[in-house]
Amino acid sequence: MKADRISYHESVRQMYERIRKDGLTNIWDRYEAQGMGGDPDRRCSYCMGGNRCDLCSNGPCRADAASGKRGVCGIDADGMAMRMMLLRNVMGASTYHYHADQTVRTLRAAARGATPYSIAEPQKLKDFASRLGLASSGTAESVALDLCDFLDRDFARMSYQPSQIVEALALAERKEVWRDLGIFPGGILGEMMVATSSCLTNVDGNYASLALKAMRLSIAMAYQSQIVLECLQDVLFGTPRPHKVSVDLGVLDPDFVNVIANGHEPFLGFAMIDLARQPEWQAKARSVGARGLRVIASIETGQEMIQRWETDDVFFGFTGNWIMQEAMMASGCLDLMACDMNCSMPVDPQYASKYRFQLVPVSELVAFEGVAERLDYHPENAASQASRLLEMAISNYPIRRDFVQPVRGLPVGEAVAGFSTESISEILGGSLSPLLEAMAKGDIKGVVGLVSCTTLRDSGQDVHSVAMAKELIKRDILVLSMGCGNGAMQVAGLCRLEAASMAGPALRKICSALGVPPVLSFGTCTDTGRLADLLSALSASLGVPIKDLPVAAAAPEYMEQKATIDAIFALALGLYTYVNPVPTVTGGPRLVELLLNGCRELTGGVMSVERDAVKAVDGIEAHIMEKRKMLGM
Numbered sequence: 001m002k003a004d005r006i007s008y009h010e011s012v013r014q015m016y017e018r019i020r021k022d023g024l025t026n027i028w029d030r031y032e033a034q035g036m037g038g039d040p041d042r043r044c045s046y047c048m049g050g051n052r053c054d055l056c057s058n059g060p061c062r063a064d065a066a067s068g069k070r071g072v073c074g075i076d077a078d079g080m081a082m083r084m085m086l087l088r089n090v091m092g093a094s095t096y097h098y099h100a101d102q103t104v105r106t107l108r109a110a111a112r113g114a115t116p117y118s119i120a121e122p123q124k125l126k127d128f129a130s131r132l133g134l135a136s137s138g139t140a141e142s143v144a145l146d147l148c149d150f151l152d153r154d155f156a157r158m159s160y161q162p163s164q165i166v167e168a169l170a171l172a173e174r175k176e177v178w179r180d181l182g183i184f185p186g187g188i189l190g191e192m193m194v195a196t197s198s199c200l201t202n203v204d205g206n207y208a209s210l211a212l213k214a215m216r217l218s219i220a221m222a223y224q225s226q227i228v229l230e231c232l233q234d235v236l237f238g239t240p241r242p243h244k245v246s247v248d249l250g251v252l253d254p255d256f257v258n259v260i261a262n263g264h265e266p267f268l269g270f271a272m273i274d275l276a277r278q279p280e281w282q283a284k285a286r287s288v289g290a291r292g293l294r295v296i297a298s299i300e301t302g303q304e305m306i307q308r309w310e311t312d313d314v315f316f317g318f319t320g321n322w323i324m325q326e327a328m329m330a331s332g333c334l335d336l337m338a339c340d341m342n343c344s345m346p347v348d349p350q351y352a353s354k355y356r357f358q359l360v361p362v363s364e365l366v367a368f369e370g371v372a373e374r375l376d377y378h379p380e381n382a383a384s385q386a387s388r389l390l391e392m393a394i395s396n397y398p399i400r401r402d403f404v405q406p407v408r409g410l411p412v413g414e415a416v417a418g419f420s421t422e423s424i425s426e427i428l429g430g431s432l433s434p435l436l437e438a439m440a441k442g443d444i445k446g447v448v449g450l451v452s453c454t455t456l457r458d459s460g461q462d463v464h465s466v467a468m469a470k471e472l473i474k475r476d477i478l479v480l481s482m483g484c485g486n487g488a489m490q491v492a493g494l495c496r497l498e499a500a501s502m503a504g505p506a507l508r509k510i511c512s513a514l515g516v517p518p519v520l521s522f523g524t525c526t527d528t529g530r531l532a533d534l535l536s537a538l539s540a541s542l543g544v545p546i547k548d549l550p551v552a553a554a555a556p557e558y559m560e561q562k563a564t565i566d567a568i569f570a571l572a573l574g575l576y577t578y579v580n581p582v583p584t585v586t587g588g589p590r591l592v593e594l595l596l597n598g599c600r601e602l603t604g605g606v607m608s609v610e611r612d613a614v615k616a617v618d619g620i621e622a623h624i625m626e627k628r629k630m631l632g633m
Contacts, residue, residue: 001028001040007323007461009491011249011411015327018407024354025347026326031456041458049587050081056201065589078207078588083199085564085585086214090195092562093221096526097155097188098341098365099265100229102377104148106267107232109379111144116271116383117236119144125235132168144235155224157187159194159216166223171536173545174573177603178219183212183572185220192217207591215603218569226529233304237270240307240418240523242427242516247490249324250412251317252333254401257285257293259393260319260328263340264524266304268362268377269295271386272338273305273315281390282314288397293390298328299343303486303524306417317412321454321487322559323461329355332406336393340377341365342562356400358392415490416497419480419520421534427514432541439550440633443506445476446550446624449522449531451566452485453559457581458611462488464580465556467613469494472554473518475621476504480534483525485557494519528566532573542631547574547604550627552620554578556613571595571605576623578608578616 006013006028019026032040046052046062053071054060061071063080070076075083110117119125122140129136129147136143154165163185167175178184185191195217198204204213234240252258259276261269273295275281285293297305297318306318319328322343329337329351336358337348344361349368352359361367361374362385375385428434438444450469454461465488469479473494481489489495494502500511503518511518523530531553539546553570555563558579570577585591599605606623610616 001032004463005040005456005460008463008466008488009248009320009324009411009461012320012324012327012461014410015249015330015407019326019330022330022354024326024330024350027323028456046587048584049077050084050584051077051587053080053084055199063587065587073201073205075205078591079205079210081585081588082207082210082214082591083205085583086195086210087199088561089214089217089565089568090192090199092560092565093188093192093217093225095342095562096221096225096565097192099526100225101155102265102267102341103229103232104151106379107144107236108148110236111141111148114380116274116386119235120238121235124231124239128231128235132165151228155187156189159186159190161186161190163187163220163224165228166219169223169227169533170219171539171546177574178572181212181215181602183216183219185216188220188224191220207588208594211591211594214565214568215572218565219572221565222529222532222569226526227533230523230526230530233266234308237266238308239422240420241423242416242418243310245306245311245415245417246317246412247320247415248411248413249319249328249331250410251296251319252328252331252410253291253294254333254406254408255291257288257290257335257393257397258333259293259295259390260298260334260337261295261301261305262298262325262337262344263363263366264300264304264342264526265340265363265377266301267379267382268338268340268386268389269297269301269305270309271382272390273309275386275390277314284394285397288394289401290394290397293394299325299484299487300524301340307420307521307523308418318487318490320491321462321484323454323456324487326351329357330407331410332400332404335396335400336360336389338362338389339366356396356403358396360389360392362389413491413493413496415495415521416517417490417495417521419522421530421537424520427516432537436538436541438510442633443476443510444478445621445628446552447478447480448472448551448620449528449553450479450481450485450489450556451525451528451531451553452483452488452555452557453525453563454484454488455557455559455581457557462492462557464613465489466492466494468554468556468617469519470502471613471617472620473499473503473507475617476507477621477624478507479519480522480531481519482522482527482531484559485555486521486523489519490521495521525562525566528569532569535573544631545574545604548627548630550624550631550633552576552578552623554620556580556616567607571599571607572603574604576606576608576620578610578620580609580611580616582609582611
């Protein structure tokens with residue numbers, strides 16, 4: 001593929017050449033091979049429109065709105081497209097909630113003294129318990145156990161039993177809207193059951209009904225899964241606060257034992273860092289000829305880690321987002337890659353064999369063909385599991401050094417990570433008022449939450465995301481970045497203080513005065529919930545509904561199922577929501593009309609699709625300026 005279709009990042013383009021030279025399958029060539037007629041982006045028109053279904057033995061079926069063609073069961077094009085979208089939403093919600101469940105499980109074990117973790121922020125724990133209406137006057141451990149019991153009970157409510165978590169955390173005006181629409185949710189487990197059951201053949205074929213069920217599920221997911229898991233991870237490992245971190249593939253030094261914490265859950269990553277910082281473990285690494293032992297952050301697990309803990313010569317830095325995975329492995333610098341619940345690729349064993357590193361699943365969700373050894377995470381065994389992983393990595397180092405020629409001198413950059421609602425408030429002197437004043441004056445026109453994956457659809461890795469972010473800050477619009485899109489911003493240099501030079505004059509002045517970059521590293525894809533909490537605080541401060549704020553959500557390169565339910569939640573929250581690539585629902589014209597225009601009358605949300613970065617930002621800016629005018633700004 002051409003360079004601009006590979007990646008925005010020089011390090012990845014460089015490693016692509018090595019991968020091809022070594023004769024390995026790779027994501028770029030595989031993507032190109034899926035295209036039709038020499039065009040990597042051209043695929044089956046029915047599949048692209050969402051009008052292909054194989055859920056029952058009468059299929060695969062195709063539907064066509066123009067001709068009136070329906071599936072064998074009678075479902076029309078709109079229903080078929082939305083049903084497939086809802087099923088993707090269920091997968092996304094389920095995976096988010098798996099992470100939440102593991103976090104509750106970890107906090108419970110930590111409160112009982114059964115893990116290497118402790119409660120790092122007892123006051124935040126008690127504050128969160130109070131928000132949920134629980135007593136918070138006891139010890140941190142007793143409050144934690146009561147909180148875990150409450151959360152588990154609420155998760156397990158049936159769909160007809162309103163969620164106490166959503167009741168406690170959501171804004172009154174949103175709850176009124178959701179109740180009027182019949183989409184105020186019950187427990188997340190009950191909502192997933194109803195949503196999945198609705199997609200069975202001959203059950204719910206009404207696109208509008210399915211869309212409302214998707215919104216209902218998304219609300220349960222955002223409050224019960226995302227906000228809960230991020231708050232509890234803060235309680236265990238600390239609330240994110242700004243600090244510098246090294247990024248890009250150059251953080252991999254082949255002279256060290258390099259352990260990669262990869263995926264979406266940070267638990268074993270943090271446990272390995274604690275061990276690796278002990279002198280005896282560094283001595284073990286030196287005993288096999290290495291200069292030392294390092295734990296390197298990768299993908300969303302890496303984001304969870306670098307947001308909360310400062311880096312040093314042991315916890316050394318962050319590689320990048322998921323499409324950088326094969327490039328990272330091909331560097332010849334890895335000794336062990338611990339793969340938790342998300343974003344490890346089925347092809348990874350081929351890279352482990354070629355470049356001689358240990359590939360170890362550390363979640364029951366993850367399995368690789370040909371890889372038998374695994375260490376499924378259990379909070380009570382975290383210390384021994386972390387120890388075993390480090391031992392495997394150290395033992396691997398001499399083998400890797402004897403058989404693999406590493407790549408040296410890959411690019412390394414710097415980013416400021418660790419922004420959160422609390423840290424932003426602290427920077428502003430203890431409240432969000434200065435941010436609101438800057439918005440009122442026009443120094444900051446508005447705020448965009450860039451909540452994105454990374455994909456090869458229509459452009460190279462991170463190319464579209466970086467182009468949009470640059471365009472937004474140039475127009476004095478502040479960006480909060482999350483997910484794999486956050487990794488794009490960090491590696492591209494947009495989360496550096498020096499990136500303020502690319503911002504518009506008013507935003508540049510604000511960045512210089514506060515000592516912050518124009519793109520604030522706000523976390524992972526699970527921080528969509530944290531962003532909703534921030535918007536709730538802004539809404540309460542201004543006394544206006546969220547839908548009337550000069551803000552927007554943007555997913556310039558969404559990829560997987562978790563991203564689809566994030567977008568649905570943004571619409572339920574009442575946000576202008578930009579998504580790219582164009583979702584696979586275009587074969588349902590009434591569904592498209594509902595998403596692009598009809599949601600405005602229901603929740604205030606608006607979906608926007610546009611492949612051109614400048615035109616996409618034109619739409620976001622127009623929306624922000626409309627809201628500013630409405631508020632008299």
